Amino acid sequence: MSSSKRCFSSDGAQIYADAAGNAQNPSMVFAHGFALNGVVFDQLFAHQLLLDNFYLVRYDSALYADDFSAVCQAFGLVKPIFVGWSAGAPIIADICAHISPCPILAAVAMSGALCPATSEQTLRPLLLDFIAKFRSSDAKTTLAVRPAFVDACFVNPASVAVEVKTAWIGATVVHTPNITEAVLNGHQPGACQDALTKLGGEGLPVMVLYGTEDSIQDGDVAVKLAKEYFVDFTAVSVLGAGHAVFYDALNETVRHLVGFGLRVCTKK
Structure with missing residues (x-):
């Protein structure tokens, strides 16, 4: 069963969120990456192994913690x-x-820095070049970077269905230079890292999952910079997958998500 909701964050802004699966199952909440939206998770939200075990929710975020709280309240999610x-x-x-x-x-x-204070060390030069172009006031530059950025998410972009790439590129269109500035400068999650690592030392289970061919972010560095802070730490490298590890290696990614999820639910 799937459903969608318009939630309201603390500043009154509307958040689009949707869910798939059985609401009686344990829940997983997904947040997308830079310049995109929840459409990137379409294949995950249609994967039967995930749906058999978890209630899946995805949302488009601007205010991070506040938006997460609004989505959890709207869908009745607990832990x-x-x-x-x-x-x-x-x-x-x-x-x-x-x-x-x-x-x-x-x-x-997933293909991201668990410890945000050190996230810049995980970024590859290609992403830094993309970000500079997303911030540009030149229309030609900002339009040209979007398909290039989307292609870089996949290890073999030529093999990706046209409708998938079109949807991803379309998601980037609303990401204006002003929004890029707000994302990069308006919020500094690195200042929040101490709370996360404290919980990690107390046993909060975490997993870092990444593709070995990621041209945007270095998963090996992300693992190295994070693992010492967490007593329940799982690192998974998916051989041959790129930044969109859940697309390049869908079934393997799902197996790792389900395995990790069931383990922590059993531990609870």
């Missing part, structure tokens, strides 16, 4: 597993810092 992809991963730290007691059962940083 979900949070999955942040790419730039969605720093939301984990924001949630841990601003909502008490901790509202998540566990967290997954």
